[in-house]
Amino acid sequence: MSSPHQNSDTAACTATSQIHGGAAAQTGLRPVVPPVHLSAAYEFATLRDAREAFAQREVGFTYSRTGSPTVALLERRMAELETGTGAVATASGQAAIALTLLALAGSAGQSPDGRAYPQTPAGHVIASAKIYGGTADLLNDSLADAGITVTWMDPRNPAQWAEAITSQTRALLVESIGNPHADLPDIAALAEVAHSKGLPLLVDNTLASPYLLQPAKLGADFVIHSATKYLSGNGTALAGVVVDTGRFNPNAEPTKWPQFTAATPRFGNTCLVERYGAGAVLHLIRAKYLHDLGPCLAPWSAQQVLEGIETLDVRVDKHCRNAEALAERLLTHPAVQRVRHPSVPGDPNAKAAIRHFPRGTGAVLSFELAGDYRDVEQFINALGLFKLAANIGDSRSMVAHPASMTHCRLTPELREAGEITEQSIRLAVGRENPEDLWTDLEKAFVAAGLGKNDTSTAPARQETTV
Numbered sequence: 001m002s003s004p005h006q007n008s009d010t011a012a013c014t015a016t017s018q019i020h021g022g023a024a025a026q027t028g029l030r031p032v033v034p035p036v037h038l039s040a041a042y043e044f045a046t047l048r049d050a051r052e053a054f055a056q057r058e059v060g061f062t063y064s065r066t067g068s069p070t071v072a073l074l075e076r077r078m079a080e081l082e083t084g085t086g087a088v089a090t091a092s093g094q095a096a097i098a099l100t101l102l103a104l105a106g107s108a109g110q111s112p113d114g115r116a117y118p119q120t121p122a123g124h125v126i127a128s129a130k131i132y133g134g135t136a137d138l139l140n141d142s143l144a145d146a147g148i149t150v151t152w153m154d155p156r157n158p159a160q161w162a163e164a165i166t167s168q169t170r171a172l173l174v175e176s177i178g179n180p181h182a183d184l185p186d187i188a189a190l191a192e193v194a195h196s197k198g199l200p201l202l203v204d205n206t207l208a209s210p211y212l213l214q215p216a217k218l219g220a221d222f223v224i225h226s227a228t229k230y231l232s233g234n235g236t237a238l239a240g241v242v243v244d245t246g247r248f249n250p251n252a253e254p255t256k257w258p259q260f261t262a263a264t265p266r267f268g269n270t271c272l273v274e275r276y277g278a279g280a281v282l283h284l285i286r287a288k289y290l291h292d293l294g295p296c297l298a299p300w301s302a303q304q305v306l307e308g309i310e311t312l313d314v315r316v317d318k319h320c321r322n323a324e325a326l327a328e329r330l331l332t333h334p335a336v337q338r339v340r341h342p343s344v345p346g347d348p349n350a351k352a353a354i355r356h357f358p359r360g361t362g363a364v365l366s367f368e369l370a371g372d373y374r375d376v377e378q379f380i381n382a383l384g385l386f387k388l389a390a391n392i393g394d395s396r397s398m399v400a401h402p403a404s405m406t407h408c409r410l411t412p413e414l415r416e417a418g419e420i421t422e423q424s425i426r427l428a429v430g431r432e433n434p435e436d437l438w439t440d441l442e443k444a445f446v447a448a449g450l451g452k453n454d455t456s457t458a459p460a461r462q463e464t465t466v
């Protein structure tokens, strides 16, 4: 079991920046811990100040739907941890993905003046077929309703992605560690494909967190998180964030991106790149989509995430070591057909893991149970310590059956491309004692009639340390 590499090239996601990143000097009572600002609105001294702030000619908080001090601290901290230029926080990871795709591929982006016309078809997105079920629902259903089309691609075949790009394509989307099978795509190669056509690569970094990987360093243009998971780490608040890495420049091909490069009445007949330069995309996400659609992050939830981030390194190390220990043991269990985690010898992602993930590849793993659906049901129902719940990144270990839970609405084609079978079981390994977790799994194998019936021939079990 490798120890955490403190000197790897993941500078900027350090324990210090996890705790202090983005914090400004406190005035007034000077609390050591940044306070939670629970206020829906922010007061103006004069009508002139209000007018200028609402017209976005001056910066300042107006109403908490588009920003508040506690949420802004989370945004600055995430921008720092992901080596970005700025961030927008949202009510959930799902909202962060939705708003980013609407800003980049919505129908306003296809109109000469950046205004949406009902008759103008929206843009096209190429997304990894090995993806969180909620993201698949979003693209297959709600964003499809908004006219955005999608092509699903194998994340480990960048050449296919290049072929799928059309004149309508506006974004490429991939998960740095795929949910549920922990696939590791070649982010650098996908970034190259995207950039060769002037397109941004969006990386959902939820399963890795910036502690394990900073996609900006591999060429990602936007890094998206469900902060509900490892960033929060305590299974309480839902939250999302999108970080702009400062790479994407809509002005390089202005006619392709009128929502940023053309003057619109929405923004006082000025264009966003002129007014906000590199911040144009985040400004559209915040001032149009977050403002109009309203999936804003509550200050109290932002505080939960900020508190979680302070211990990100310590927690994620333990998550990873626990997951590695269980993956290793599952591998030798006769009732397990296949274990998917990059730490497992011979895993197709092992090489990418060594190259890009010196600290580990996270704590989501899956395995194929050697049995039928009834066995799967008995096995899952017999687990005690592993909660049957649709979350990851909590202190508590969780089990999920993707085919009937997180990925239940996938089309048969997407389920096949994502290799989600009736036998696929996802574990989100928590931070309990690994021996207790293994005991729980063993007990469930026995309850399902899948125990090691002859322990004398079972491979000697290694004492794993964490």
Ligand SMILES: *Cc1c(COP(=O)(O)O)cnc(C)c1O
Pocket (backbone or CB within 6 Å): 092, 093, 094, 095, 132, 134, 135, 175, 179, 204, 206, 207, 225, 226, 227, 228, 229, 238, 239, 240, 392
């Ligand atoms: C959970 C999850 C999301 C959605 O985030 P919410 O905060 O639940 O809305 C998106 N992507 C991945 C990889 C996830 O695991």
